[in-house]
Amino acid sequence: MTVSGPLQGAAAPVMAVLAFAAAIAWWRVRPWPVQWPTAALGALSLIVTALYLPHGDGGSYASAWGLLEAAGLLVLIVLLVRRARPLVAAVVGTLTGAAVAALLLRVLPSPVTTDDLMMCSFWALIAAAAAVAGRYLRAQDAARIRAARQAEREQQLALAADLHDFVAHEVTAMLFQAQAAKLLAGSDPSHALTALDRIEKAGQRALASLDRSVHALRQTGAPQYGLTDLHELARQYSAVGPAPVHVHVAAAAEACSGDVAELAYRIVVEALTNVRRHAPDATAVTVDIQPAADDAALRVTVINDTSLGTAHGAPTRRSDPTAPGGTGIARLAERVGARGGTLTAGPTERHSWRLTAVLPAGRAVT
Template identity: 45%
Template sequence: MTRDGGRRFAAAGRWVTEGGRRVTAGGVAGVAGAVSLAVTLAHPLTGRASVNALAMVAEVSVLLVLTVVTVRRSPARQAAVAATLSGSAVAFILLRAVWQGPPQLAFGACAAWALGAVAATGVGLYLRRLDDNRRRAVEEATRAQRLGLARDLHDFVAHDVNGMLVQAQAARVVAGELPEPVADALRRIEEAGQRALASLDRTVHALGERGPGIEGLARLADAFSPGVRVDLHVEPGPAPRQEVSSLAYRVVAEALTNVRRHAPRATIVAVEIGEKGGVLRVRVADDGGGSSPSTRAGGFGLAGLGDLLEARGGRLTAGPHGPGWQVVAEIPA
């Protein structure tokens, strides 16, 4: 596994194979637990009374580590199933050694080893809570920064722009008759100031709130360039967290902006959003007719979103797709 791949697994509890398939820790833990249980249940059929103690300890160690990682990183339902399988495998594994002994010995062995599985689950839950607290702290800090920036824009920048606008308006009134080029220049300055104030108002509003989420994509699609059909498909399911939903909206909005900028002859844009395995996948693809791939690198907007997603355990890719271009984002849900 590469260093980047290891970091991504540590952040999201999954491996990404060369073919792009996601192998989750929960899936590995579930399969490993099921196989271990099957071997334990089939052991009496072999007729062997002895087992390899070192191999059994190694197997238990792997199962316990997988239990911790699964409970910490996987979605709740997947974590519950996988942890039950791997924990049960740990609890019953000693039956391979004591299956010919008295039932009391077998019961005691299972109960003792079950404590290890319970402890691993507890460690995973504790780390999961720490991760949740850390994520909430980052979200609150980010929101505080946005609110502070919004206040600065409103109190200082907007005030200065408004002062420039007032001076331009006063110049037109005080100077009286002006040469046409000068009057036209002052009029353009006034109009530019009004547009700047309107843009600042929108920016302050956007910074002061979390911004729209997936529920706002229909309106965004309807307001897209005339002559371009936006096919929006959102798979049914539980609504993601607001932070995740807002990120999905930003990815779609930036991708549509790039379509307008680089593919003016595109006629169809497909927007697909769905959640699987604890990851929200966002895909935006156009049917081409725009710039060459070398000139459609995605711009600073997508690059910034890519860095943001990577920091949160996700990823963003952009590249040619058939005759057109596609942007794919994976956001841990």
């Protein structure tokens, strides 16, 4: 079949462009895999080009419409490489790229020379550039998906951390009071009722902590607690036991940023929880928050006078906070290390246990 008359000048490229526009419009309304319209339109373009070859020069009509057709095919190549499977994209992309490269043959006189083929290869490079653009967009899409999954994972870990740091703290207090109520039920019912009342309040605080954790996650992880909350924490802990807690926060330490203050609060919560779990014979706990020596860091120190040697989840013979006996201190040590700080825990010479954390302080926003 050969082309002559009006079809040679304009009808064939117009038909190709209209077919391209119709396919894209239909695809926007009812999407299907991008390889099908790309393969169909690439094949159609090659057929139209083949119709021109016996007569050569397609004239200005073919040139103008051919540019529109080439632009559409290049867009399809970008979408194809971005969305289709790699093998399918390679096969269909090669076909469509060949169609783009062959478009120039419609306006070149016959027979085709080596110089003409060199000019076609330039258009093939343009098609290759479109494929590279599609590959870049595909990589960006994959990066966004990974980032979204990582953000979801971090949100899950944040919720788990809150459940451990705050809810577990209250649950430990409930268990401690339940044990006390069980021992006093027969000999001193009034104290047993007091313990039950404290269990109820601890349960309410646990629910409040859970609600606060979920709310904070919805508010993009805004800090929940700070250094000013340590005194209330100490009061609640002292009321339940096993030992009173004394808190001292230096005025200079209060200038630290909110996220650092919250991390310091979490460290104290974990330390007190471990005292309750592992050092029931402790008689006093001291919490001291001070600027570090270089005034660019915050030092958090928690000391209890137990002689059991397991107050912070590690055996007496070890000073490694990641030692067996609990994951809270190990997880906090990783979090502190990620901020460029340090956290150590271990026995002292006075038969007590000391936890020390040094945090880069930052500065509070005023």
